[in-house]
Amino acid sequence: MNKWPDDDVILFDGVCIFCSRWVRFVAKRDSAKRFLFTPIQSDYGARLARAFGIDxxxxxxxxxxxxxxxxxxxxxxxxxxxxxxxxxxxRALFVVPKPLRDSVYSMVARNRYRIFGKYDACFVPDDDLRARVIE
Known part of the structure; x- marks a missing residue:
């Protein structure tokens, strides 16, 4: 893949309650407002996902x-x-072997709807967060 034209963009599952909470967590702590967010269900997010090999x-x-x-x-x-x-x-957690980190990540990802639930549609951010969402 060529370099993606936008930087500091977080692609997330917009109907996943856990994923949407992750976005709110990051946005609240990102005082420099460096990160932008895109739900995979949006046109931009789907293009980004396909470019990265994500269905x-x-x-x-x-x-x-x-x-x-x-x-x-x-x-x-x-x-x-x-x-x-x-x-x-x-950053210290990068010393944990990637296969171990990713296996824990994948276990949570596979069960995220069952554990945390799912929205019927992408969550609607407040006005401040909406300005940082790319659709």
């Missing part, structure tokens, strides 16, 4: 474009967290 109809990961690179699964979560004020310490 928009059955997403098994979130993703983030940061520094021109694409990160998925646990790498995406740790990359985002490590950019938030006060969360730089999570």
């Amino acid at each position: 928009p109809a059955d997403p098994d990961t979130n993703a983030v474009v940061h520094g021109g690179e694409v990160f998925m699964k646990s790498d995406a979560a740790l990359t985002v967290l490590s950019q938030l004020p006060g969360w730089g310490w999570v």
Whole structure:
């Protein structure tokens, strides 16, 4: 894949309650407002997903474009967290072997609807967050 034209974009499952809470968590702590968000159910999000090899109809990961690179699964979560004020310490978790981190991530991802629930449609962000959503 060529370099994605937009940077610091988080791709997420917009009908997943857990994923939507993740977006709110990040947005609340991202005082520099560096991250933008796109639900996989949007046109932009589906294009991004396909470019990364993610099936928009059955997403098994979130993703983030940061520094021109694409990160998925646990790498995406740790990359985002490590950019938030006060969360730089999570970089230490990169020493945990990726297969172990990703297996935990995948277990949560596979069961996210059953554990946390699912919206009937993409969640509607408040006005402040809406300005940071790309559709």
